[in-house]
Each structure stands twice: as C-alpha cells, then as structure tokens.
Amino acid sequence: MLYPLKFRAHLFHKLWGGHTIEKWYDHVPADFENVGESWVISDVPNYPTEVVNGTHAGDNLQDLLEVYMDELVGEKVYELFGNHFPLLMKFIDATDDLSIQVHPDDEYALEHEDSLGKTEMWYVMPAKGKSSIYLGWKQQMNVSLIHAAIADGTLADYLLGYDVHEGDVAFIPAGTVHAMRRDTIVAEIQENSDITYRLYDYNRVGNDGKKRPLKLDKALDVMNFAPADPQSKDHNAAVVTRTAPRIDGAVNIKQHPYFTVNLLSPTRPIQRDYAPLDSFVAYMCVEGACAVKALDCEVAENATVSLKLGEAVLIPASLNDIVIGPSGHCKLLEIYVEL
Numbered sequence: 001m002l003y004p005l006k007f008r009a010h011l012f013h014k015l016w017g018g019h020t021i022e023k024w025y026d027h028v029p030a031d032f033e034n035v036g037e038s039w040v041i042s043d044v045p046n047y048p049t050e051v052v053n054g055t056h057a058g059d060n061l062q063d064l065l066e067v068y069m070d071e072l073v074g075e076k077v078y079e080l081f082g083n084h085f086p087l088l089m090k091f092i093d094a095t096d097d098l099s100i101q102v103h104p105d106d107e108y109a110l111e112h113e114d115s116l117g118k119t120e121m122w123y124v125m126p127a128k129g130k131s132s133i134y135l136g137w138k139q140q141m142n143v144s145l146i147h148a149a150i151a152d153g154t155l156a157d158y159l160l161g162y163d164v165h166e167g168d169v170a171f172i173p174a175g176t177v178h179a180m181r182r183d184t185i186v187a188e189i190q191e192n193s194d195i196t197y198r199l200y201d202y203n204r205v206g207n208d209g210k211k212r213p214l215k216l217d218k219a220l221d222v223m224n225f226a227p228a229d230p231q232s233k234d235h236n237a238a239v240v241t242r243t244a245p246r247i248d249g250a251v252n253i254k255q256h257p258y259f260t261v262n263l264l265s266p267t268r269p270i271q272r273d274y275a276p277l278d279s280f281v282a283y284m285c286v287e288g289a290c291a292v293k294a295l296d297c298e299v300a301e302n303a304t305v306s307l308k309l310g311e312a313v314l315i316p317a318s319l320n321d322i323v324i325g326p327s328g329h330c331k332l333l334e335i336y337v338e339l
C-alpha cells in the first residue's frame with residue numbers, strides 16, 4: 001500500500017559548499033568539510049533516495065517505481081518515463097562561486113550521455129550574504145569570443161548578473177549559460193539528470209590538487225549564443241521572476257511542460273485535492289515545519305508524516321485528499337508534472 005513517502009537525503013561535499021543546509025540533517029558524514037548539495041528526491045543512477053517512514057522504510061525510489069508504476073507517478077507520467085522518476089529535487093548551499101556552466105537538452109543528452117537533458121529552476125532561500133546569480137549572455141556571443149574570454153579570465157563579464165532575494169525564481173532552460181554565486185542558497189527542481197558541462201571554473205583546484213575538468217567542446221555544442229531577454233514572457237525563456245505568496249493558499253511560480261511548481265504558505269491546516277491530476281505530487285519544505293496527512297490512505301498509521309526545513313515528501317498519484325497542518329508558519333514548494 002502506498003502512503004506519503006519521506007526520504008533520506010543524499011548529501012554531497014562540494015569545493016564551494018557551505019555550512020547552512022548541513023544543519024538541517026542529522027546524518028552528515030564526519031569527514032565532510034561542508035554540505036554543498038542535498039538530493040531529497042532522486043532517482044539518478046547510483047543515488048536513488050531511500051524511504052525512511054512506514055512499511056516501505058528501506059526501499060528506494062527505484063524499488064517503488066518497479067512495483068507500483070503508475071500508482072506512484074500517474075498513468076501519463078509512467079507511459080512517458082517508465083521506471084524512471086522524471087525529476088530530481090535538491091537543495092544547494094554555495095559559499096563560493098559555482099563554475100560557469102551549461103546543460104544539454106534531451107535530444108543531445110540522450111544521444112551523447114544516455115540521459116535526459118537538464119532544464120531546471122531555482123527557488124531562492126534566505127542566506128547570510130548578498131545572493132546573486134548569472135543567467136544568460138548580455139550580448140550575442142560566438143566561439144572565438146568565448147575562447148578569448150576564458151583565456152583572459154573575463155567570461156563572467158559577458159554574463160547577465162542578478163541580485164536575488166528570498167522568493168525569487170530563476171528558470172534555466174537547457175542551453176542557457178549560468179552560475180550560482182557565493183552566499184546563495186536555493187531549492188532546485190530539475191529534470192532527472194546529472195549532466196553538467198563546465199566552461200570556466202576560475203582556475204580552482206580540487207582536493208586532488210588538480211584543476212577540475214572542463215567540458216568546453218560539449219558546452220559549445222549545446223549552448224545558446226544569443227543574448228538573454230530579462231523581460232521575456234516566453235515560458236521557455238531564462239528569466240528571474242517573483243510572485244507574492246498567498247497566505248493559506250497556493251500561487252503558481254513556474255508552469256512548464258517538465259514541471260509545475262506552486263508555493264504554499266499555510267498558517268492553518270489547508271486541504272489539497274489532487275483528483276484532477278494524473279501525477280505524483282512532491283512537497284519541498286523551504287521554511288518552517290508541518291504535518292502532511294493523506295485522508296484517503298488505507299493504512300492509518302502510515303497516513304501522516306512530519307516535514308521540516310530541508311526535507312521532502314512524495315505523495316503517490318493514487319492519493320488525492322491531502323491536509324497540510326503547519327507548525328506555525330511554513331512554506332512548501334508543491335511540485336508535479338502536467339502532461
């Protein structure tokens with residue numbers, strides 16, 4: 001029987017990682033100097049997240065997909081993706097600049113990497129310093145200009161920079177050159193892919209004393225060379241947007257064929273009816289804490305799960321009637337796929 005599923009996050013030490021999100025978890029390895037990423041719902045090969053609650057504790061997301069199929073993810077989602085969960089959900093904590101990078105689209109990634117491509121979005125969370133990102137080019141670029149800028153260390157000068165604040169949303173379609181900058185923390189929703197092509201990494205060296213590898217040839221294959229339009233209304237455009245929360249309700253912050261993301265801001269119990277959907281629903285907690293209860297869950301002791309900052313819960317497609325009971329004020333990202 002299926003019920004709201006909570007997972008143990010995969011934690012990753014990163015050269016640029018920070019010390020904020022590591023406080024959200026009690027299973028940080030002792031030898032980690034920091035936690036740069038936590039993957040809270042993942043079906044990436046070698047990193048499927050493991051259930052920690054109820055009768056399926058110890059099973060991972062891949063195990064559940066193979067058994068429950070469309071009951072878990074929805075009929076149309078299962079028809080399209082089979083035994084592969086379509087999304088990866090994570091938190092990222094950067095105290096240093098991430099590399100300037102780009103991701104491939106599905107067509108290129110399937111041909112060259114045997115993977116989905118990577119279109120993603122960032123929901124900006126509070127951080128100690130002044131958060132900022134790069135998103136897209138300022139001007140029309142070409143291969144020669146990019147090579148020259150990398151050689152003289154000025155590539156960032158050609159990128160559009162944004163100061164970002166809590167609640168801002170950056171949409172990053174495949175092919176968009178981008179980077180997260182120091183003192184930035186985000187919740188990330190993306191296609192189920194771990195394919196990244198670095199163009200420039202500030203000549204940093206890893207723990208092995210060597211410069212981290214670039215993938216410039218592939219990056220040039222997949223990137224969009226055109227200037228970004230910060231005012232674009234195209235849902236496929238690389239833009240930064242902000243939508244005011246709706247207290248005790250839901251507000252859409254991104255609508256796209258790959259994922260729909262709403263922001264929930266309950267201060268009292270609210271009920272969500274997912275009967276019209278043919279999809280799983282995931283919650284990522286970005287503030288506070290709450291309890292999530294499935295009123296139509298057949299096994300009462302598995303019906304309710306607690307959720308706090310940095311955690312996620314997966315509502316199977318077979319469950320429709322959900323109540324969220326906040327502990328004070330909380331904010332959740334509500335994520336599903338509409339096909």
